[in-house]
Amino acid sequence: MLRQASLFEKAPAVKISPDFRKRLSLLSQDSRFDLAGSCAKDPLGQGRKRGPLGRWLYPVVLPNGRRMTLFRTLLSNQCFSDCAYCPLRQERDFLRLSLRPEEIADAFMSLWRRKIVHGLFLSSAIFAHPDKVMEEFITVARILREKEGFGGYIHLKVVPGASEAAIETAAKFANALSLNVETSSPERLAQLSQAKKFEKIWQGMNQLKKLKERFLFSQTTQFIVGAAGETDAEIILQTERLYRQLKLNRVYFSAYQPGLGKQDLPGEFLARQNNFLLREHRLYQVDFLLRKYGFSAREIPLKNGFLPLEKDPKELWAESHPEFFPVNINKASYKELLRVPGIGPTIARRILEARKESYLKNISVLFPNKKLFQKALPYIVT
Ligand code: SF4
The missing domain is CATH 1.10.150 (DNA polymerase; domain 1)
Structure with missing residues (x-):
């Protein structure tokens, strides 16, 4: 296993200040709440296993099935938003930090030249107007593409509420863009956030779908599973809609982790009682059935709206x-x-x-x- 402290020492082209190292470590750690990668290694929920190469390095499987190690961080963990399931939400009191686009670009190139990482996954809390956050993402991508001549993989988040112009500019630079749907309906999202609007997110995803006809990139999204108390049936129906109507390349599922959000969340009690990581794993199995096996959402076997956890959904379908x-x-x-x-x-x-x-x-x-x-x-x- 590579020690993270040694990674930059092996790449002396860039001087890493203790302050930068500290900020990068914390912001990379905070980026773990956004998977954009299957996390089925731990179906029994014995504890997530991510980033074995160090906090800012994440082995992922891309929508096309390719495996690579991404350099992954947030631009900032300062957030003006109020997502009830998220530990970075505005009301919480903890150390807020940011990285400058130039710092991220330098650090990334240093690791990439050493062949320690293959690509970049850049995300952020909403520390300013959505277009300002997008502008900083774009600045990083622009430096990598235009100044450094980097032609590899760049995944950028699309901030809910960003303008069409900002999204289009990001599409020119990125190999993948993700705008998170978060949950299954406007009503469910309203239980989680007053700031995020389901219709706006859907509108942004629609724009991405159209942009895919002009620019070559993958479009992905993510559900936070269970925070709003939604059923698997609701998530599965919405997932099918995302694939059929919006032609998403991949839908990811991130189990709500009890204790991270507000204690009065509709899904908090359920998350404590049930194995949400196994639920996440079963949803990934369903995702395969929808994408690769020709199943429709209505064929997926459910019990009271939930996937039975004890068995693979395809086996259950066969038995019935x-x-x-x-x-x-x-x-x-x-x-x-x-x-x-x-x-x-x-x-x-x-x-x-x-x-x-x-x-x-x-x-x-x-x-x-x-x-x-x-x-x-x-x-x-x-
Ligand atoms: S926008 Fe919501 S999910 Fe994203 S960092 Fe802020 S509070 Fe968390």
């Missing part, structure tokens, strides 16, 4: 649809194969390829491990 099985692996279509527990897109494609060569009798060799094959076995025939 005996009429669909067994699937004949020599005749089934790609879509039918994807409905079989243990068979994902890779194995389904392997089956279709192998079928071209010969009649399949034993397909165990097409599975990467025995566990997946055992899962599929009760649902297939040759």
Whole structure:
């Protein structure tokens, strides 16, 4: 494991003052509340595991499936907003800090030249008018692109309430832009924030969708799961809408962490009683079913509006649809194969390829491990 203190020492081109190091450490740590990356490594919720390379380094899986290490920080943790679930909200009293765009650009280039990071993820609390915050994001991106000639990955947040002009300028520089939807409806958001407006966020996401036709970038968003007391059914329906209507590249889920927000939040009690990290993991499984397996939101098995936590939603669907099985692996279509527990897109494609060569009798060799094959076995025939 790399020690974070040693990272900049290895890159002597940039002098790192103790003051800058302190601010960067704290602001990178604060950026952990915004995932924009799957966090399914810890489905049993035994404690999140992020940033094994150091506080400001985050291994992520991008919407296109590529893995990379991002340099990740907030510009500032000073916030004029009031999101009830967020520990950075204005009413709280703690040390507020900021970084200058030039400092971030220098630090990033220093790490990038050493091949310690591959890209940048820049976010911020709302320390000024949304356009001012966007202007600082853009300044960092402009320095990297125009002064340093950096052609790699830059992910910028879009601040709710930013003007169309500011969003468009950011789109010219970024590989990915994210505007967080936060929750499932205007009513739910009103329970969490008076400052953020669901319609405005949706409007911004719509603009991003249109900009994608002119500029090449991925559009992502994130739900804070459970803070407003919303059900999984509400989140899943909204997720489907985001993919179908707004053509989002990825939707991320961040389980509300009890104790971080106001104690009277609708979801606070539920979050203390239930394993919200496992809930987050189940939502990621559903996200795969919607994006890659041809499922619709209405097909996802729920109990009282929530995903049963004890089992994978695809397995639950299979158990409740005996009429669909067994699937004949020599005749089934790609879509039918994807409905079989243990068979994902890779194995389904392997089956279709192998079928071209010969009649399949034993397909165990097409599975990467025995566990997946055992899962599929009760649902297939040759
Ligand atoms: S805008 Fe809301 S979520 Fe973002 S830092 Fe401020 S209080 Fe937190």
